[in-house]
Amino acid sequence: MHKADLSKAPTQVSAMFDEVAPRYDLTNTVLSLGNDRLWRVVTTRAIGAVPGERILDLAAGTGTSSASIAGTGASVVAADFSPGMLAEGRRRYGHINRISFVEADATKLPFADNEFDATTISFGLRNVVNPKQAIAEMLRVTKPGGRLVICEFSTPPNKLWRGLYDFYLHRVSPVLVRLASSNPDAYDYLNESIQAWPAQAELAQWMREAGWTDVEYRNLTGGITALHRGIKAS
Structure with missing residues (x-):
């Protein structure tokens, strides 16, 4: 069994x-x-895709998020660097003609400049070896005036809620993982990556430094996750 660090x-x-x-x-x-x-659902709504638009769903995994976006009538490129994830995505959603699956490195995207109306990544940015470079690459491939939506685990601002969440990560989730996952050790890394990931304001600053404008975020589930949004200047 493989486990990243x-x-x-x-x-x-x-x-x-x-x-x-x-x-x-x-x-x-x-x-x-x-x-x-x-x-x-919240992420799909935040993307605001409409029929005729082309959306890049980065770190799309098995394509579940891409299928949700495609339900708006937009065309979606489901990109991921895991061939196994993409194979599972094609098996599940290959019949949806508005979704295409592409193997891609988030730090070196195989797409032209200004190609997508919106770019999104859910629960994948923290797994990228150089997330700042990925944020810059997402800016490059997004059209002027286009949107970026990032949904990622984050830091609950409330101290009590944060303590309960830490207890859940350390004590409860390992038990659930061993019941549900085909590779429980992999989720040790995923828990570690959640705890090492920066808080909301720092990620927002990374986006601004890359060139995204009108950057804002909102907490979901008390800050267990956060939805970050930005616009590429026209």
Whole structure:
């Protein structure tokens, strides 16, 4: 079984996700106590896609988020660096002609400048070896006036809620993982990556430094996750 570490070596992370692909969505639903579905709905609404637009869904995994976006009538490129995840995505959603699956490195996207009306990434940015470079690449491939939406685990601002969440990560989630996941060790890394990820304001600053404008964020589920949004200047 593969387990990545916080060096986030791309080959290690990719191999780890290849192994967990078949039960990845089920495990996420169990670990989030069903909140992953709510977060997906909120993210899709924040993207605001409409028919005729072209959306890049980066770190799309098994394509569940891409299918949600495609439901708006937009065309979606589901990009991920894990061949196993993409294979599972094609198996589940390959019949949806508005979704195309592409293997891609978030730090070196194989797309032209100004290609997408909106770019989004959900629960994948913290797994990128150089997230600042990925944010800059997302700016490059987004059209002027286009949107970026990032949904990622974050830091609850309330001290009591943050303490309860830490208890859940350390004590409860490992038990649930061993019941639901095909590779429980992989989720040790995922827990570590959540705890090492910067808080909301720091991620917002990374976006501004990359060139995104009108950057704002809102907390979901008390700050367990946060939705960051930005616009590419026209």
